[in-house]
Amino acid sequence: MKRTISVEVGKGSTNHNSRKFNAKNTDPERTHLNTDFCNEKIKTVYHELFDDALSRYNAKQKRSDRIIPNYYEHIRSGKQEKPFHEIITQIGNREDTGADTEIGRQAEEALKEYYAGFQERNPQLRVFSAHLHMDESTPHLHIDFVPYMTGSKRGLDTRVSLKQALAMQGFQGGTREETEWSQWVLSEKEALAEVMERHGFEWEHKGTHEKHLSVYEYEKKMRAQEVEQLTEKVEELKKEIDDSEHTVNSLSKRIGGFESGERKLDDIEKELTSSPDYNPPDPPALMTAKTYKAKFVDPVIKALKELVKTILVKFFQIRSEYSRVLDNNGRLWREGENLRYEVDRLREENKDLRHVNSELRKRNKDHTLLRKVFGSEQIDQMILQAKQLDEQKRNKKKGRDAR
DSSP states (O other), X not given: OEEOEEEEEOOOOHHHHTTSSOOTTOOGGGGGGOEEEEXXXXXXXXXXXXXXXXXXXXXXXXXXXXXXXXXXXXXXXXSSOOSOEEEEEEEXXXXXXXXXXXXXXXXXXXXXXXXXXXXXXXXXXXXXXXXEEOSSSSOEEEEEEXXXXXXXXXXXXXXXXXXXXXXXXXXXXXSSXXXXXXXXXXXXXXXXXXXXXXXXXXXOOOOTTHHHHHHHHHHHHHHHHHHHHHHHHHHHHHHHHHHHHHHHHHHXXXXXXXXXXXXXXXXXXXXXXXXXXXXXXXXXXXXXXXXXXXXXXXXXXXHHHHHHHHHHHHHHHHHHHHXXXXXXXXXXXXXXXXXXXXXXXXXXXXXHHHHXXXXXXXXXXXXXXXXXXXXXXXXXXXXXXXXXXXXXXXXXXXXXXXX
16 A cells, blocks of 8 residues: 655654643543653753764863853854754545554554664764654654764864765755755655564655755755744843843932932931031030040041942942943843844745745646556656666766875
8 A cells, every 4th residue: 555755844843742632632531642752851862972073072162251151052053053953754644544453553653663764873972851642633653863973173072963964874955956954854755664674564755856846845944943943032032121221220310319319318408407416505504525536526427428328339339239230231122133134134044935936836747647557567667767877977086085
């Protein structure tokens, strides 16, 4: 029986995958049928993979600002690489391979066997979370992994890199369509197809352009996720800026009270005028000047000094806090502007990707029409011959380069 194969990019929600919570599209009564292959903490995996390389890197740094205290946080907060990636692998669809059917259970066994060889096939993709779901409409497999390379000449000698990790496994990107990712996805589909044959399935191809579409869908999803995350961060910054401005306004009023002679100084002036603590009485009859000074004048002078000291301390505290908040407010505005620029850039990239997808879908329709006219076997034979010719050309070029 023929079934399609899909390898899609997942959202990377490990809590959802491990069923720490159940979404609306799950059936909790079937959750016990799921298979949890592994569920490690990603930070633990980062320590395992990168701590030695991080120590070597930091030891070479002569400037303190180039030292990386925590590699996971460094990657998570950066823009070059994602901390991890997720693929969702599925056989068939809800119409022909329902999770609660006998065929669905056959697909479950095939996915289990496929996963058993995943890490061996992909030594540079460190799997830390993998779950086979049978409590949704169709059996499917979530695999989360950290892609890493070794022997890097820049940064850490062992570092996160999806492109280089796949390159180390033999997937060399050549064009915008034939990327490392698209080649790897096709390779994983072929590995699953071999397993499926042992379980009574035959891979139903939907057209050779499917692999090209998948890489663009991947890029679109990545951009959409980045835009969503950045938009959330912009909103958080807006709130933080509003709170900061409120604090600035409040501090401005308090400082203004001291500097411009408003309510606070008016109150102090009244107190200085009327309070006996700051106003010595007239000298009593027959009291010597020395006694008067010691009994009345010196306490008033002491009280005045304490008052001035309190005012000055309070003033400088508020002014320091005011300066700190102003600096922070400026930083938040700059960060917000940078994020808004990044969101606009990503949206423009998404527009370009939508255009490319539209063109590829047109080509895919043409390809499907050719299959209908000439037959799938003849088209597949022509594609195979073209690939063989291309491979021969590459081998000849390698031979000439070697000489």
